[in-house]
Every structure is written in structure tokens, then in C-alpha cells.
Amino acid sequence: MKYNGVIEKKLLAIAEKVSQIESWGITSFAMLQESTMLQNATERALQVAIEAVIDTCERILALENQQPPSNSADTIKKMQELGIISQNPDYIEMVKFRNFIAHCYEKIDLVIVYAIVKKKLHLFREFIHDIRST
Numbered sequence: 001m002k003y004n005g006v007i008e009k010k011l012l013a014i015a016e017k018v019s020q021i022e023s024w025g026i027t028s029f030a031m032l033q034e035s036t037m038l039q040n041a042t043e044r045a046l047q048v049a050i051e052a053v054i055d056t057c058e059r060i061l062a063l064e065n066q067q068p069p070s071n072s073a074d075t076i077k078k079m080q081e082l083g084i085i086s087q088n089p090d091y092i093e094m095v096k097f098r099n100f101i102a103h104c105y106e107k108i109d110l111v112i113v114y115a116i117v118k119k120k121l122h123l124f125r126e127f128i129h130d131i132r133s134t
Contacts, residue, residue: 002134003059003060003063003131003134004063006059007056007059007060007131010052010055010056010059011052011056011128011131011132013048013049013052014049014052014053014056014124014127014128015124015125015128017045017046017048017049017052017124018045018049018121018124018125020041020045021042021045021046021117021121022121024038024041024042026038026042026114026117026118029110029111029114032110032113032114032117033110039110039113042113042117043101043108043113046097046098046101046113046116047098047101047102049124050094050095050097050098050101051098053076053091053094053095053124053127054072054075054076054095054098056127056131057075057076057078057079057085058075060079060084060131061075061078061079064082064084066078066082072095072098072099073092073095073096075095076091076092076095077092084130084131084134085127085130085131086126086130088123088126090120090123091123091127094120094123097112097116
């Protein structure tokens with residue numbers, strides 16, 4: 001990786017949050033639904049991981065002397081245009097979910113949270129791999 005230690009720290013934070021979520025052993029929707037503590041912890045861990053994805057992208061664009069995009073989704077798109085991360089449309093969806101958690105926190109749909117935990121955590125590892133491969 002040609003980027004600095006700040007970026008590596010952000011990648012480690014992403015990996016840590018994903019590992020934490022996995023360690024909680026969320027095996028069913030009912031398990032998540034029955035525990036507000038688990039709900040809150042999972043939502044927060046996802047938010048922090050996605051924030052670290054966005055921060056990583058912003059940092060890399062600055063190091064690449066790119067104009068900062070106007071929003072987080074455009075930051076992801078710019079990284080994709082530059083070939084730094086894959087064209088996976090789910091990266092944009094992650095950012096949209098973070099915006100939802102940050103701004104519509106009073107009505108987060110647990111079905112979406114559970115779906116991310118069961119089907120989308122791999123995206124974080126793919127992102128880390130994309131960055132480390134550049």
C-alpha cells in the first residue's frame with residue numbers, strides 16, 4: 001500500500017468493528033429484535049465502520065490531489081472512477097445507510113440492520129482489500 005499510517009489505522013478500525021459484530025453471534029432476526037443493547041451496539045459499529053470507509057476515501061483523494069467531492073456518495077464514486085476501489089454499487093448503499101443512521105436514528109429498520117449483518121459485512125473486507133491492493 002502506498003498510503004500512510006493514518007489510512008492503515010482507519011482500515012484496522014473497520015476490521016475491528018466488523019469483527020466485533022461477528023463476535024456477537026447474531027444468529028437470528030429475533031435475537032437482534034429482542035435486545036436493544038445488541039441493536040444499539042450493532043447500529044453504532046456499522047456507523048463507525050462506514051464513517052471510517054468515508055474518512056479513508058477522503059484522505060486518499062486528498063493525497064491524490066483530487067478536489068474533495070461535495071458529499072460522501074460522490075467521494076465513493078470518485079474513488080471508483082480512479083480505480084482505487086471496485087465498482088461495487090453496494091459501497092454507495094453503505095454510505096446511504098450511514099446517512100440514514102446518522103440523520104434518521106429514531107426509526108432505524110432492524111430488518112435492514114439484520115440484512116447487513118447477514119449479507120453485507122463482506123463489503124468491508126472487500127473495501128480493505130481494495131485499498132491495500134493499490
